[in-house]
Amino acid sequence: MPTINELNTIAQPNWCPGCGNFGILMALKNAIVQLNIPNENILLVSGIGCSGKLPHWIKLYGFHGIHGRALPVATGAKLANHKLTVIAHVGDGDCYSIGTNHFIHAARRNINITCLTHNNQIYGLTKGQAGPTSDKGMKTKTTPRGNIETPINPLTLALTTGATFVARAYAGDVEHLASLIVSAVKHKGFAIVDILQPCVTFNKVNTFDWYKKRVYKLDKKYDPANKEEAYKKALEWGKKIPIGIIYQEKKPSYEEELLQLKKLPLVKHSITNINIKPFIEEFM
Structure with a gap:
């Protein structure tokens, strides 16, 4: 069983002091310890941000990897070795803007990977421009008079495109976030956890205090199998913001339906008796 200390590195994070990403990193470490998966069987894939x-x-x-392309890399890794636990760490500007097409198709295919989105509602690494989840009217360096665009709703998008596990979390509640990551990784299919992550440097609206007054955990009586109710919860924003598992359904994952992977992972298939010469000659 891995321990927190075994997951620590010599290098120290250079995020801004107080950044919500620290809570996400701690929650991920706690989740991996709880999952009891050997370190060598886990792959993290990330984009830019x-x-x-x-x-x-x-x-x-x-x-x-590169901006917006974490999910296709994660998909390729999962198909090459479906025994791996594959987790994609993406940002809202990374996944819900340039990477939106990949997000849609990963959800539609129900590939068995976990997507953890650090949603700070702004482009933080490039110093504070409005992003795809920035609220309408939000003032940023690129929208000094207020953002005129309607923000994307990642939860309703995930529900519409076929994700079988849809959750929202808050970086300020590490224990709850860790439990959601555990549930997402255990889920067989595409799992998205949209993590509300305050950017203490560039987003002066959606702060820790702002979220503390608004987030609430879904009631134990809530049924995540009810898609109609899931849409209602996904649309809640403003005075009250629900966190927890919004939607979950059981459905065969993409790789479970691939005949090539029934017996062995692709990486363990023998290629010694395969002659590709006829295919090459066809183009010569």
Whole structure:
């Protein structure tokens, strides 16, 4: 069983002091300890942004890719070795803007990976521009008179495109976030956890205090299998913001339906008796 100390690295995070990402990193470490998965069987994939740095500060296999492309890399890794636990760490600007197409199709295919979105509602790494989840009217460096765009709702998008596990979390509640990560990783299919993550430097609206007054945990009587109710909860924003598992359904994952993977992971298939010469000659 891995311990927190075994997951620590010599390198120290260079996020801004007080950044919500620290809570996410701690929650991830706690979740991995609870899951009791050997370190070598976990792969973290990230894109560009403050969230993209996370694989550097936890002792696991990691792939730090390019902007918006964490999910296709995670998909490829999962299909190459479906025995791996694959977790994508993405930002709202990373996943819900340039990477939206990949998000839609990963959810639609129900590939068995976990997507943890660090949603700070702004482009933090590039110093405070409005992003796809920035509220309408929000003043930023690129919208000094107020953002005129309607923000994307990642939860309703995930529900509409077929994600089988949809949750929202708050970076200020590490214990609750860790429990949601555990549930997301255990889920067989595409799991998205949209994490409300305060950016203490550039987002002066959606602060820790702002969230503390608004977030509430879903009641134990809430049924996450009810998609109609899930849409209602996904649309709640403003005075009250629900956190917890919004929706979950059981459905075969993408790789479970691939005949090529029924017996062995793709990486363990023998290629010694395969002759590709006829295919090459066809184009010569």
